[in-house]
Every structure is written in C-alpha cells, then in structure tokens.
Amino acid sequence: xxxxxxxxxxxxxxxxxxxxxxxxxxxxxxxxxxxxxxxxxxxxxxxxxxxxxxxxxxxxxxxxxxxxxxxxxxxxxxxxxxxxxxxxxxxxxxxxxxxxxxxxxxxxxxxxxxxxxxxxxxxxxxxxxxxxxxxxxxxxxxxxxxxxxxxxxxxxxxxxxxxxxxxxxxxxxxxxxxxxxxxxxxxxxxxxxxxxxxxxxxxxxxxxxxxxxxxxxxxxxxxxxxxxxxxxxxxxxxxxxxxxxxxxxxxxxxxxxxx
Amino acid sequence: xxxxxxxxxxxxxxxxxxxxxxxxxxxxxxxxxxxxxxxxxxxxxxxxxxxxxxxxxxxxxxxxxxxxxxxxxxxxxxxxxxxxxxxxxxxxxxxxxxxxxxxxxxxxxxxxxxxxxxxxxxxxxxxxxxxxxxxxxxxxxxxxxxxxxxxxxxxxxxxxxxxxxxxxxxxxxxxxxxxxxxxxxxxxxxxxxxxxxxxxxxxxxxxxxxxxxxxxxxxxxxxxxxx
Numbered sequence: 001x002x003x004x005x006x007x008x009x010x011x012x013x014x015x016x017x018x019x020x021x022x023x024x025x026x027x028x029x030x031x032x033x034x035x036x037x038x039x040x041x042x043x044x045x046x047x048x049x050x051x052x053x054x055x056x057x058x059x060x061x062x063x064x065x066x067x068x069x070x071x072x073x074x075x076x077x078x079x080x081x082x083x084x085x086x087x088x089x090x091x092x093x094x095x096x097x098x099x100x101x102x103x104x105x106x107x108x109x110x111x112x113x114x115x116x117x118x119x120x121x122x123x124x125x126x127x128x129x130x131x132x133x134x135x136x137x138x139x140x141x142x143x144x145x146x147x148x149x150x151x152x153x154x155x156x157x158x159x160x161x162x163x164x165x166x167x168x169x170x171x172x173x174x175x176x177x178x179x180x181x182x183x184x185x186x187x188x189x190x191x192x193x194x195x196x197x198x199x200x201x202x203x204x205x206x207x208x209x210x211x212x213x214x215x216x217x218x219x220x221x222x223x224x225x226x227x228x229x230x231x232x233x234x235x236x237x238x239x240x241x242x243x244x245x246x247x248x249x250x251x252x253x254x255x256x257x258x259x
Numbered sequence: 260x261x262x263x264x265x266x267x268x269x270x271x272x273x274x275x276x277x278x279x280x281x282x283x284x285x286x287x288x289x290x291x292x293x294x295x296x297x298x299x300x301x302x303x304x305x306x307x308x309x310x311x312x313x314x315x316x317x318x319x320x321x322x323x324x325x326x327x328x329x330x331x332x333x334x335x336x337x338x339x340x341x342x343x344x345x346x347x348x349x350x351x352x353x354x355x356x357x358x359x360x361x362x363x364x365x366x367x368x369x370x371x372x373x374x375x376x377x378x379x380x381x382x383x384x385x386x387x388x389x390x391x392x393x394x395x396x397x398x399x400x401x402x403x404x405x406x407x408x409x410x411x412x413x414x415x416x417x418x419x420x421x422x423x424x425x426x427x428x429x430x431x432x433x434x435x436x437x438x439x440x441x442x443x444x445x446x447x448x449x450x451x452x453x454x455x456x457x458x459x460x461x462x463x464x465x466x467x468x469x470x471x472x473x474x475x476x477x478x479x480x481x482x483x484x485x486x
Contacts, residue, residue, distance in 0.1 A: 105337070105479040107369070123355045123362065125287065126469075130355065130364065132371050139369045141472060155475040238373065240389045244337040244479060 047205040051167035054122045054129075054199065057237065058208050058230035063117045067183035067226045075187060081219035088186025101180040105243035107138045107156035109180020110173045111195050111212045115228055119236045129162055129169070136243045142171055154191065156180055171197040182214065190218035206232045284401050284435050286354045286361065289471045290442050290464035296347035297418035302445070302459040313422050313453040320420025333414050337478035339370055339390040341414030342407055343429055343446050343460070350476065351467055361396060361403065366473045380406040380428075388425050390414060405431040416448065424452035440466045 069075065077085060088098050102108050108116065118134035129142040142160040152159035158176035162169055173195045181188050196213040208230040215223045301307055309317060320330045329335065340348055350367040363372040370391070378395040386393050386409025394407040407429040416423055427450040436443050442464040449457040478484070 106477055107475070121362075125355055128472075130353075132362070132364070137368070137370055139364055139371065139473065143472075156477060156480075157475065237375075238371065240387075240391055242339060242390060244339075 048201060049205075051201050051205075052164055052169070053124065054169065054201065054208065055124050057119050057121045057233045059119045059233045059236060060115065060117055061207070061229045061231050062227075063115065065184035067115070067185070067187050069224050070227050075214070075219075075224045076221045078217075078219055078221055081187075081216075084188055084219070085186045088188070092186070098186070100184070101156060101177070102136060102184075102243070105136060106177075106179065108133075108136065109156055109182075110140075110158045110160070110176050111197070111214065111226065111228075112181055112183065113138050113140065113157065114197070114210060114212070115183065115226075118241065119233060119238055120230070121238050129171075132238055134238045134241050136241060148172055148174060158193075158195075165198075167200055169197075169199040171199065173197075188219065189214075189216045192216050192218055208232070283358075283398055284439075285356055286403070286433070286435065286442060287356045288469065289351050289353045289467040289473070291351045291467050292347065292349055293463045293465060295349070296462060299347065299417040299419070299421060299460050302461045307416075307421060307448070307458045307460075308455040309421075310453060310455055316422050317420050320415070324419070330420055332418070332420075332484065334418075334478075334484035335482070337368070337482055338413070339368055341390040341410060342372075342392055342394075343431075343448065344414060344416055344418075345370060345372065345391075346431075346444055346446065347417060347462055351471065351473065353473055364473060366476050368478050369473070369476055374403070374405050376403075380408055383408050383426060383428070388412075392429075399432075402432050402434040405429070405433065407431070422453055423448070423450050426450060426452050436463070442466070 067075070074085075075081070091097050102112070107113065113133055113135065114120075116133065116135040120134070121132045123130040123132070127144050127146075129144060131140040131142075132138075133140065138157065140157050140160070142162040144162050146161050148161050149159070152175035154175050154177050156177045156179075158173040160171050160173045162171040164170070174193070175191075176189070176193050176195070178189060178191050178193070182193075194215040196215070198211045198213075200209055201207070202209050210228045210230070212226045212228065213223050214220065214226065299307070320332075323330045333339065333341070339345070345365055345367065348365065348367040350365065352363050352365040352367075355362040355364070359376050361374040361376065363374070364370075365372065372391055372394065374394040374396040376396040376398070380393065380395045388409060388411040390411060390413070392407045392409040394405050396403055396405050398404070408427070410423070410425060410427055412423060412425045414423070415421055427448065430447040430449070432445045432447075434443055435441065444462050444464070446460045446462070447457050448454065448460070
C-alpha cells in the first residue's frame with residue numbers, strides 16, 4: 001500500500017463528506033422517475049416520512065453493464081489495472097470472454113450485485129440490513145453500527161458494516177473475493193478492494209441513490225465513484241432465478257462459452 | 260381476526276421488525292432443524308402412501324444411493340432443494356416478518372422463500388412450475404397456515420427420493436412451541452398423481468442465538484452434495 005496517508009485522508013473525506021471530495025463529479029442528473037404503475041400487491045408506499053426506512057422492493061433505473069465515473073470516464077486505473085481491463089475487453093471482442101463469478105453462478109460480489117437488472121428487496125431488522133437480490137438469489141447482509149473488524153474473512157459478498165450518517169446509509173465493505181468483478185465489462189479488483197456506499201432516498205422516496213466509492217490501490221490510482229439509482233417498485237415481487245439450471249454461459253477452462 | 264390484521268397492516272410501524280400485527284406471534288429470528296430428515300416418514304412413522312409407479316421410482320432411487328450411484332438428486336447439480344425439502348435441510352434459516360410477508364432466508368444455497376400473507380393461492384394452472392412454487396399465508400390464531408403450489412417435478416421431497424408431481428399442493432401449519440424457543444411445521448402433502456391420499460410430516464426447529472448470521476454457502480464453489 002503506497003501513499004497510505006493520502007489514502008486515509010481521502011477516505012476520511014469520502015466517509016464524512018462526499019460532496020467535498022467529489023464536487024467535480026456531482027451535479028450529474030438522471031432521468032425523472034417514470035410514473036409508477038398502480039401497485040398490485042402492496043399499498044404501502046415509500047415516502048420521505050422516514051428517510052431511514054429503505055425497506056421494500058427496488059429496481060435499478062440506470063442499468064449499464066459498464067461502470068464509468070459520473071463524468072463518463074474510465075476509472076483512474078493503475079497501469080496494471082488498465083492492462084487487466086484491456087485484456088478482458090479484447091477477449092470479449094474476440095468472442096472468448098473471461099469468466100467472471102456470475103458466470104459460475106457464484107454470488108456477484110460488491111459492488112457488482114448492486115448493479116443488476118433485476119429487482120432487490122431491502123429488509124431492516126434489529127442490528128442488520130438484509131438485501132435479497134432476485135439475480136442468482138444473492139442474499140447480502142450488512143452489520144449495522146459495528147466497527148469493521150481488523151481482519152475479515154474473504155467471501156463472495158464480502159463483509160459489510162453500516163451506519164447512518166444523518167439520513168444517508170453508509171455501508172463499508174471489505175473482504176470481497178477477488179474472483180468477483182466490479183462491472184460486467186472487465187473492471188476487476190484485488191483482495192484490497194474497499195467499497196463505501198452512500199445510500200439515500202430522493203424524489204419523495206421514489207428513488208434510491210447509491211453513490212459507490214471504490215478504493216483498490218492495486219487497480220486504481222485514487223478512489224473513484226459510480227452512481228446507481230433504483231426506483232421504488234411496490235408492484236413487484238422477487239421472482240425465482242436459478243442460475244444453476246441450464247446455465248447457458250457455463251465456463252470451460254476459464255473461458256465463458258456463449259451458447 | 261382478519262379485520263384486526265388489516266388494521267394492524269394499515270397502521271404498521273415502518274420498521275419491519277415492528278410491523279407484524281400485535282396479535283400475531285413473531286417467528287422472526289434464526290432457526291435450526293432438530294434431528295435428521297434425510298428419510299421422511301409420515302407423522303405416525305410410516306412410509307408415505309405412494310402409488311405403484313411412484314414407489315418404483317422411489318425404490319430405484321433408494322437402491323442407487325445405497326450402491327453409491329447417481330440418483331438424479333438436484334442437489335448434486337447445485338439445483339435448489341425445492342419444497343417441502345428445503346424445510347428439512349440441515350442448515351439454519353432466518354425469518355423476517357411483517358404483516359404482509361414472511362421471508363425465510365435459508366443458509367442452504369442462500370435460497371429465499373417468500374410467504375405472502377393475505378394472498379389466496381391461485382389455481383395451479385396460472386402458476387409457473389418452479390422449484391419454490393408460490394406460498395400464500397394466513398393466520399389461524401397462533402398458527403401460520405401456508406398454502407403452496409406451482410412446483411416443477413424435478414425435485415424430491417427427501418434425500419432418499421420421495422417423488423412428487425407438478426400437481427403437488429402443500430399446506431403447512433407453523434407455530435411457536437416451547438415458549439417461543441421452538442418452531443413446529445406440520446406439512447400436509449396432497450399429490451394425487453403420486454400418493455393414494457394426503458399425508459402429513461412434522462418437523463421442528465430450535466431458536467438460535469440472536470447473533471447467529473447466515474454463512475455464505477455457495478454450492479457451485481464447493482458442493483457438499485456432489486455425486
């Protein structure tokens with residue numbers, strides 16, 4: 001880990017006041033929420049009455065398989081990070097894409113699982129936030145109001161701790177298995193990946209904004225940000241999604257076989 | 260009762276922990292199965308009443324397993340347990356409960372199960388045949404009654420190989436026991452294509468400490484049931 005001081009200073013900023021750190025990347029606008037279909041199942045509506053209540057079903061609005069910064073640039077890659085990215089993009093162009101975790105039906109990793117074109121349901125219980133993702137039945141658990149342990153075990157979805165900063169849910173994640181990717185195109189990470197999500201309700205509670213800061217000194221020269229928005233969807237329920245059945249893209253020898 | 264529940268639903272507090280009606284017991288928490296249920300018997304200890312064709316398939320699966328040969332068990336391919344087998348799996352599950360939905364999060368294959376309270380079970384023909392089917396819940400005093408249907412016929416009911424068809428319908432009666440430290444599930448299997456009459460199985464669970472967190476169980480990375 002080079003430039004530890006700079007990194008921790010930047011980190012403190014990212015945790016405390018993303019507006020300062022990311023001023024140049026703010027002001028990005030997304031499309032206004034589409035009119036909601038009439039709720040079929042649940043009359044309960046999301047609202048700003050309790051900004052710390054994120055429970056319910058949400059669906060990504062600005063899904064893109066490629067991660068870019070809010071100013072639509074590639075992440076600030078290290079030379080190694082750029083080479084690994086280019087390798088994957090080229091392999092895909094050549095029709096022999098590398099196999100990522102989802103291709104093996106493994107959990108998708110953080111932040112990747114937060115960027116999938118399937119609904120998610122958020123549950124808030126004592127000391128815990130649980131997110132059930134339709135995609136590949138990922139179940140993500142966030143330890144609330146706990147310190148990040150000095151050492152965390154490696155797992156596909158990593159180890160997440162969360163706390164409220166005003167009405168913003170801040171989730172820090174470490175220990176994400178480096179077999180997972182950050183996006184679907186070819187941005188990958190090392191075992192040093194540290195992600196910080198700042199999640200808050202906007203648009204009268206009909207939008208959930210997730211500002212993800214990604215830190216990995218092996219792959220990136222500085223922290224960078226990806227924004228994801230989700231629409232409140234009380235009309236939806238989580239459906240069954242079985243990747244393991246008839247997996248069309250099961251890898252052979254590390255290479256995805258598209259059928 | 261129904262009116263009470265609706266009122267409770269309408270005025271439900273915002274956090275889901277507080278949102279089940281006051282007159283309804285809470286199953287919220289983490290549960291672990293009692294005993295081994297790889298071979299399921301009826302509540303009075305008998306082999307379920309299989310039709311001859313089903314019995315043939317069952318005997319073949321039992322015999323193959325005894326000889327160490329593949330039985331076609333979905334778990335060998337990391338496919339889901341399906342219902343009711345998931346309720347017999349030897350791994351913990353967490354229940355999250357509010358007035359309208361009980362969510363069972365199973366450590367086994369990190370599989371969620373959703374029970375929608377207040378829904379009626381639609382006709383089987385209108386349901387997708389899948390592993391977990393559709394589950395509608397209603398409260399009968401202190402007992403949660405779960406009606407489920409809409410299954411595929413790829414799974415078995417137990418590890419030994421009790422078969423079922425796409426027309427299987429389940430009714431579960433789930434209630435707290437032992438001052439809330441136990442959970443009981445009595446499951447009625449109705450499947451006229453496979454069994455000569457409906458039969459019941461019973462399974463019980465013990466409450467686990469509040470600080471137990473579901474572990475990451477990724478079958479496709481390390482499959483404990485590979486054949």
